[in-house]
Amino acid sequence: MKVLKFGGTSVGSSKNINNVISILENFAKTDRIVCVVSAVGGITDKLLLAGKQAQNKDNQYTDTFTLIKDIHFNIINELNLGDSSSIIPFVDEKLNALKSLLDGIFLINELSPKTSDKLVSFGELLSSYIIAETMKNRGISAESKNSQELIVTNSNFTKAEVKYNETNTNIQDYFSSTEQQITILPGFISKSKLGEQTTLGRGGSDFTAAIVAAALKVEQLEIWTDVSGMFTTNPKLVKQAYPIEKISYQEAMELSHFGAKVLYPPTVQPVLDLNIPIHIKNTLEPEALGTVISNDEAPVNGSVVKGISNISNIALLTLEGSGMVGIPGFSKRLFETLSQEKINVILITQASSEHSICLGIDEKDAELAKSAIDATFENEIQLHKINPLIVEKGLSIIALVGDNMKNHQGISGKMFSTLGRNNINIRAIAQGASEKNISTVIAEKDVKKALNTLHEQFFESKTKQLNVFITGVGNVGEKLVEQIKQQRKYLKENLKINLRVTGLSNSRQMIFNEDGIDLSNWKEQLQNGEPASLDGFFEKTKSLNLRNSIFVDVTANKEVAQLYEKYLRQSIGVVACNKIACSSDYENYKLLKRLSLKYNAPYLFETNVGAGLPIIDTLNNLIASGDKVTSIYAVLSGSLNFVFNNFNDTTKFYDIVKQAAAEGYTEPDPRIDLSGVDVARKILILARESGVEMNLEDIENTSFLSEAGLKSDSVDDFYQTLIADEDHYQALYASAKAKDCQLKYVAQFNNGKASVSLQEIPSDHPFYNLKGSDNIVMFYTNRYANQPMIIKGAGAGADVTASGLFADIIRIGNN
DSSP: OEEEEEOTTTTSSHHHHHHHHHHHHHHTTTSOEEEEEOOSTTHHHHHHHHHHHHHTTOTTHHHHHHHHHHHHHHHHHHTTOTTOTTHHHHHHHHHHHHHHHHHHHHHHTOOOHHHHHHHHHHHHHHHHHHHHHHHHHTTOOEEEOOGGGTOEEOSOTTSOOBOHHHHHHHHHHHHHHOOOSEEEEESSEEEETTSOEEEOOTTHHHHHHHHHHHHHTOSOEEEEESSSSOBSSOTTTOTTOOBOSEEEHHHHHHHHHTTOTTOOHHHHHHHHTTTOOEEEEETTBTTSOOEEEESSOOOOTTOSOOEEEEEEEEEEEEEEOGGGTTOTTHHHHHHHHHHHTTOOEEEEEEOTTOSEEEEEEEGGGHHHHHHHHHHHTHHHHHTTSSOOOEEEEEEEEEEEEOGGGGGSTTHHHHHHHHHHHTTOOOOEEEEOTTOSEEEEEEEGGGHHHHHHHHHHHHTSSSOEEEEEEEEOOSHHHHHHHHHHHHHHHHIIIIIOEEEEEEEEEOSSEEEEOTTOOOTTSHHHHHHTSEEOOHHHHHHHHHHHOOTTEEEEEOSOOHHHHTTHHHHHHTTOEEEEOOOTTTTSOHHHHHHHHHHHHHTTOOEEOTHHHHTTSOHHHHHHHHHHTTOOEEEEEEEOOHHHHHHHHHOOTTSOHHHHHHHHHHTTOSOSSTHHHHTSHHHHHHHHHHHHHTTOOOOGGGSEEEOOSOHHHHTOSSHHHHHHHHHHTHHHHHHHHHHHHHTTOEEEEEEEEETTEEEEEEEEEOTTSTTTTOOTTEEEEEEEESSSSSSOEEEEEEOOSHHHHHHHHHHHHHHHHHO
16 A cells, blocks of 8 residues: 655646646556645635634635635636536535634634634645545546544644544554545544544644554655655755755754755654655656655765755844853743743754853744743843843754764864855854754855855865856956856866856946856847946845855956955955056055955956966965065066057057057056056056055156156047157157167066166067067066066957956866
């Protein structure tokens, strides 16, 4: 004999009921079947709503009743049962009785637990009868049996306790005498020894099935629901979650207690002692394997953690005070107070100092708990021996569950460090000596991030998901997006990095997709995006609260740079080609560095100096290894190098600058490059990364621009000065040519001082043959005292700058 239970979703529509009948008919070919069914999906809530409305003298209870009636008759019509001789009278009779009960509640203005049990019983009585009649109407050997005639309880209404001796006898006697191939039982409902209608409480239909399975000592209990088993975590919040193939009773109960809605802990008890496995199956995917719950040793499959679960809407109560230390009885009085108010305690933690004790309870009970506890300890509070109860709301409990966690070191450490890396603050921790459950209390807003982060750590094949938010998708930004699109598959397969662009913005529009923007048509999406704002982009990035988030600044905007602090404080990494932040006031530069360490948010800016060249990374490695920089000599402007490599006595300086701008070598405002400010910022950054405290005004900048060019008020005016002052620039070229020298804009740092200037470089110098837009940096250090370490290569251009940003993103992923 098989015992199967189908939940509310499984019988929530005519289509799903047909699936249930198909499953039962298939099993009935080889076994006798006991099928326990819940009320049609959502009906129990509607019955309770109607009762509450009637109790409150709200005439809308009649509308709710009509909705309940319509739902059932729609299903009857869709199942083609309108011609059945018995179903309509039965359903009418039950619905009339329901209406009379609601009218009575309305009249007397009272809804007692006893009446509530009678009220909600209509859901299961109707669904079980409709399903049985449908099967009989199709010629299937089936019959309905009222569970109230089998399951005997006490009179503890809404959560009755089962009288197993009488119940087991009733079940065994009935099924030994019936000849039906399929018996349909309504779940959840029962009767007391006095004949009063009772219910079995939360998860009551599962409980009914477990009671029957235990009484009949079947080989396996099957729970059919709308998901394919118990998942590693909530699949609605973590898309990578997958069904657990095998799990122990204890693990299942722990996961169920902490929010896994597939199964409720009381269900397990009747079958636990008899070691009857429970098989969780999916009504909508009957072929899926599902989850088997038993005492058999389950395979570890690489992770000792079996599941991650959570409970939302938690309030944390903290009772503390020096008067608690060493004084027995405080805990007893605390728990007695909560017990008297029928407040369930979900989590307990107490420090060994006995100075405080923390409790997790349902948030809806928080105010009642505070008033009751403060009243209990009123005397101690007045004497300042303890403080008034502290209540914190908006919290959730996250729990790691696994029987084998106790045999493996480092599970707790891995859990806490993983949460910490993503700026998820832990408010309380609870772990029993059995080590089957490690529970932490965190902010409700962090639940999705926490579940995804922990699932990635404990269940996924070490693939790290990066969520990238890019602002600035002009020349360089567009190249970066295209490079990411091209390399996503490679990164996932070879570096185990799942890189997703989750936010994009230009100066006009911005778009977001927490599952990753489709990069095949991102430009079209951006055109239809919402209006962009810098603060709006930050707030959306913050509110999505995705793990391993990285903000990428591909602008030269001062206002964007000023937001880095906000991103870092939210543990959102920053990757920037924008030099303004790193060359701002020294205290701001150091603040960003400190925030990066404090909030474990990487702050990388390799492209600030040499586009895609590994200049800063190399410098950092030198410093970290104990070397000390003594001097730096460099050509750091790809744009200026391009200009002076192409300018001669047969060209116009204006034309060359225009060409450099058109090919993306200069900033949108070329004065930033030609004034030397850009180069000054770069040598400043290198000096700071070498460990020297310095500001931009400390750098000597000898400009080669004409006086008119320096004083120009706009970009257009500046270009006009280049035309007017051509002789000035030709004179610079002629002077260098006469000495067989090349013009190079050189940055240097020596003995704690830095300068930038246009210099005439002789033919025997390493800078002389620097071509195109190439950069070169020479580091003289204690270890490279005579022969410098030289880094040379393309130092400007959209592609190489984008690749430098990409490299920083990958560096974060690898770390």
